[in-house]
Amino acid sequence: MRHIVRSAMCLFAIVSMASPALAGNALITPGTPVSVAKSGLTVTPDREWNKLGARPGRNSETWTLDGDELNGLNFYGGIQSGKTLFREVSKRTKPLPHFSTTMLLTDIPEFLEDSYRIALGTSLFSIDAIEPVQFLGTKAVHFVYSFRRDQEDISRKGDATATIIGGKLFMITFEAPTVHYFGRDIESYRHLVGTARLATL
Amino acid sequence: MIRQVFARLFLCVFLASISTNVAAQEKSAIKEAFVLQPGTARILLFRPKIAVGSQSTAGMFEPNADWTTQARENLGAALAHAQQSLGNEVVVYGDQVGPKAEQLAEYQSLFSIVAQSVIEFKFFPGNRLPTKKRQGVFDWTLGPGVADLAANTGCRYGLFIFTEDQFGSTGRKIFQLFAAMGGVGIVSGQHKGFAGLVDLSTGELLWLNADLAMGGDVRTPDGAEKRAIQLLEGFPGRPAVAGTLQP
Amino acid sequence: MKKRLAAVAVALAGLAAPGATAVPELPPYAEAYQPQGTDERGIWMLADEDERVLRDSKFLIGDPALRDYVTAILCRTVGRDRCHGVRIYILRVAAFNANMTPNGTMQIWSGLLLRVRSEAELAAVLGHEFAHFELRHGLAGFRHQRAALDIAAWAGFLGQYGGAVRQGAMGSIYQFSREQERQADLLSLKYLKQSPYSAQAAAHIWERMMAEADATALGRKQKSTRYNRVPYFATHPTNLDRATYLADLARDVPARTEGDAAYVDRVGTWRREFLADQLKLNDFGGTEYLLGQLAASGWSADLLYARGELYRMRGHPRDLAAAADFYRAALAKQAELPEAYRGLGLALLRNQQRAQGCEAIQHYLALHPSAPDAAMLSTMISQ
Numbered sequence: 001m002r003h004i005v006r007s008a009m010c011l012f013a014i015v016s017m018a019s020p021a022l023a024g025n026a027l028i029t030p031g032t033p034v035s036v037a038k039s040g041l042t043v044t045p046d047r048e049w050n051k052l053g054a055r056p057g058r059n060s061e062t063w064t065l066d067g068d069e070l071n072g073l074n075f076y077g078g079i080q081s082g083k084t085l086f087r088e089v090s091k092r093t094k095p096l097p098h099f100s101t102t103m104l105l106t107d108i109p110e111f112l113e114d115s116y117r118i119a120l121g122t123s124l125f126s127i128d129a130i131e132p133v134q135f136l137g138t139k140a141v142h143f144v145y146s147f148r149r150d151q152e153d154i155s156r157k158g159d160a161t162a163t164i165i166g167g168k169l170f171m172i173t174f175e176a177p178t179v180h181y182f183g184r185d186i187e188s189y190r191h192l193v194g195t196a197r198l199a200t201l
Numbered sequence: 202m203i204r205q206v207f208a209r210l211f212l213c214v215f216l217a218s219i220s221t222n223v224a225a226q227e228k229s230a231i232k233e234a235f236v237l238q239p240g241t242a243r244i245l246l247f248r249p250k251i252a253v254g255s256q257s258t259a260g261m262f263e264p265n266a267d268w269t270t271q272a273r274e275n276l277g278a279a280l281a282h283a284q285q286s287l288g289n290e291v292v293v294y295g296d297q298v299g300p301k302a303e304q305l306a307e308y309q310s311l312f313s314i315v316a317q318s319v320i321e322f323k324f325f326p327g328n329r330l331p332t333k334k335r336q337g338v339f340d341w342t343l344g345p346g347v348a349d350l351a352a353n354t355g356c357r358y359g360l361f362i363f364t365e366d367q368f369g370s371t372g373r374k375i376f377q378l379f380a381a382m383g384g385v386g387i388v389s390g391q392h393k394g395f396a397g398l399v400d401l402s403t404g405e406l407l408w409l410n411a412d413l414a415m416g417g418d419v420r421t422p423d424g425a426e427k428r429a430i431q432l433l434e435g436f437p438g439r440p441a442v443a444g445t446l447q448p
Numbered sequence: 449m450k451k452r453l454a455a456v457a458v459a460l461a462g463l464a465a466p467g468a469t470a471v472p473e474l475p476p477y478a479e480a481y482q483p484q485g486t487d488e489r490g491i492w493m494l495a496d497e498d499e500r501v502l503r504d505s506k507f508l509i510g511d512p513a514l515r516d517y518v519t520a521i522l523c524r525t526v527g528r529d530r531c532h533g534v535r536i537y538i539l540r541v542a543a544f545n546a547n548m549t550p551n552g553t554m555q556i557w558s559g560l561l562l563r564v565r566s567e568a569e570l571a572a573v574l575g576h577e578f579a580h581f582e583l584r585h586g587l588a589g590f591r592h593q594r595a596a597l598d599i600a601a602w603a604g605f606l607g608q609y610g611g612a613v614r615q616g617a618m619g620s621i622y623q624f625s626r627e628q629e630r631q632a633d634l635l636s637l638k639y640l641k642q643s644p645y646s647a648q649a650a651a652h653i654w655e656r657m658m659a660e661a662d663a664t665a666l667g668r669k670q671k672s673t674r675y676n677r678v679p680y681f682a683t684h685p686t687n688l689d690r691a692t693y694l695a696d697l698a699r700d701v702p703a704r705t706e707g708d709a710a711y712v713d714r715v716g717t718w719r720r721e722f723l724a725d726q727l728k729l730n731d732f733g734g735t736e737y738l739l740g741q742l743a744a745s746g747w748s749a750d751l752l753y754a755r756g757e758l759y760r761m762r763g764h765p766r767d768l769a770a771a772a773d774f775y776r777a778a779l780a781k782q783a784e785l786p787e788a789y790r791g792l793g794l795a796l797l798r799n800q801q802r803a804q805g806c807e808a809i810q811h812y813l814a815l816h817p818s819a820p821d822a823a824m825l826s827t828m829i830s831q
Binding site: 132 | 798820826828
């Protein structure tokens with residue numbers, strides 16, 4: 001019986017995921033500004049990146065060099081009030097928190113932390129540093145975090161830059177295993193953040 | 202990374218596609234121009250990472266202690282035996298304690314993440330990364346820090362092995378039934394097996410066998426033998442043996 | 449070996465009578481079977497690998513004082529003979545769960561330590577797990593090629609893999625039947641009877657866990673499917689009958705020390721950490737219920753602060769006002785609670801009460817100038 005249910009779920013998943021998962025991954029070439037996350041957010045890469053066909057959610061997008069488990073760059077282009085940061089994992093049993101227009105910049109790290117704790121089912125998540133920065137021409141928050149997933153013996157680090165504009169959340173995050181990858185690729189992320197602009201629509 | 206949360210959905214797509222597209226599914230790769238002559242190198246064999254469990258209705262992995270124990274014994278023996286066929290001198294990386302054990306666990310974990318990335322983004326035809334699908338590109342690494350593990354071993358290469366078997370939740374009853382009838386293994390759920398050769402000075406991945414649908418029921422000695430053969434199939438540096446591969 | 453087998457058989461026979469109204473005497477303890485030397489396992493040592501992984505797990509709470517305290521409660525519950533050789537591992541997982549493997553490893557999740565209100569309640573849960581261990585409930589069906597022996601041949605059974613502790617996951621490896629649950633309950637009552645702890649505690653926990661699951665569902669506007677939500681209950685199906693028969697059986701037993709003040713005192717600052725984990729679960733209903741239960745003997749500053757955080761994080765306009773009140777109440781109880789000023793400030797700022805919010809934040813920064821988010825907060829209140 002469970003097999004049937006799983007196969008049915010599987011089939012449903014295939015059908016509903018068909019467009020993103022099978023859309024294929026695209027090459028991002030360096031030098032020209034590119035719009036990301038179906039929004040007015042643009043960045044100008046200085047190297048080649050791969051853009052994944054599968055998205056974390058509607059207004060977001062993932063780039064990677066070797067695979068998003070090794071170096072994952074996520075763009076969030078205007079998450080609206082009442083929406084989750086990324087697609088629900090299991091809405092009934094593990095519902096994710098919602099973004100709210102009234103949130104302060106200090107609420108954003110908490111919002112990401114809780115989303116990850118619930119989605120990944122881990123208690124090992126810490127925000128290691130928070131500082132005010134400028135991003136997209138306005139006051140923003142920059143924070144660094146680390147976490148572990150319970151089936152892995154490796155720790156991961158993350159770096160995020162975020163702000164709220166027009167009541168929506170704009171954020172760029174970079175995550176990688178602490179061993180080798182985070183240190184090697186963090187500069188590429190920092191460069192992208194430095195080139196980020198928000199087109200006034 | 203967040204996408205991994207939807208891993209099982211991806212897997213559905215993946216498994217669905219391989220069933221109709223078996224020929225196009227790559228399962229191994231080698232770094233361009235990498236050659237390993239038999240008898241020329243010392244290989245550090247790390248203890249295989251083995252886990253066996255069942256798949257819950259939610260698609261999550263639930264470890265099962267007895268199955269894992271059986272698999273560790275059977276597969277451990279089969280692989281220990283199979284090392285003789287690697288064509289080069291094998292040094293077994295002994296059990297570690299404390300920080301060294303932690304370091305090994307980190308690299309074992311990183312290896313399985315890299316192998317999984319290779320499957321998702323190079324082997325799986327529908328999902329290749331543009332920068333990785335170019336002719337002759339096989340470019341993944343564990344990072345140069347892996348040299349720490351090999352300090353004082355005199356080994357140029359390291360061999361990592363990882364297996365994880367998730368049996369469908371009805372699998373247990375079926376397994377018991379068929380085991381009573383003579384060991385016909387029901388392969389359901391997911392049966393991951395990765396074997397990878399790494400250059401210990403740079404961390405570069407030189408050769409990888411990686412499959413999410415491996416054969417052999419690792420809970421039985423015969424199944425474990427079959428799995429060990431499959432894992433090391435095509436190992437570079439193995440002397441050519443006419444006829445069947447033998448452990 | 450035959451002597452041990454006989455002892456175990458006696459122990460089991462003593463539990464055979466269903467629906468007994470009196471709690472019979474505790475049988476003498478039969479030592480666990482020890483493997484006779486290790487077999488050749490090839491080139492890697494596999495023995496006790498899982499426990500080693502558990503010991504090295506990053507999720508392990510390595511506080512010896514806490515572990516010793518919990519161990520002491522176990523020993524007082526089941527007696528020195530029985531608790532000798534049990535190794536307790538406390539893991540940082542925000543869910544109610546405990547389990548025990550046949551080689552004597554007992555795992556306890558921090559969510560459980562958060563939810564029990566007294567030493568007696570903790571004793572009841574630990575006793576229950578130990579009862580499964582003593583009754584060798586995990587062994588049925590294990591196939592291992594050693595000299596075929598009796599039900600006590602658990603050698604080689606290595607316990608849960610990989611320190612794999614998953615929040616909300618189905619924790620135990622074993623599927624216990626209702627009969628086994630009943631046997632374990634009865635045996636654990638025997639432990640409690642000859643311990644310094646009250647046996648009535650057992651029934652209370654199950655009731656509160658069910659109520660919490662209801663509260664979680666209510667908060668999410670869902671129908672309550674009680675037993676799936678709690679990992680502990682995935683393998684310990686609880687029903688009203690169980691809470692009832694436990695209460696019945698305990699009725700004749702004289703009430704004894706609950707040890708609730710002692711418990712709160714010894715768990716100490718860990719409770720704040722465990723509450724912090726719980727608050728991050730996005731479970732408003734369940735957490736509100738839990739806080740209310742923990743505050744049964746009065747709202748401490750910590751609990752008021754936690755409630756403030758709960759409301760502030762949900763963040764609806766009325767929540768923000770309520771949160772501010774809770775933070776102020778916390779500060780009234782304990783003026784040296786800098787985080788409460790932070791919470792108060794953030795709640796006020798978010799609710800458009802800028803002047804008051806800035807004042808509270810300034811107060812926080814004065815008390816805690818090296819706060820990790822000090823620079824961020826300073827920027828927010830300067831304009």
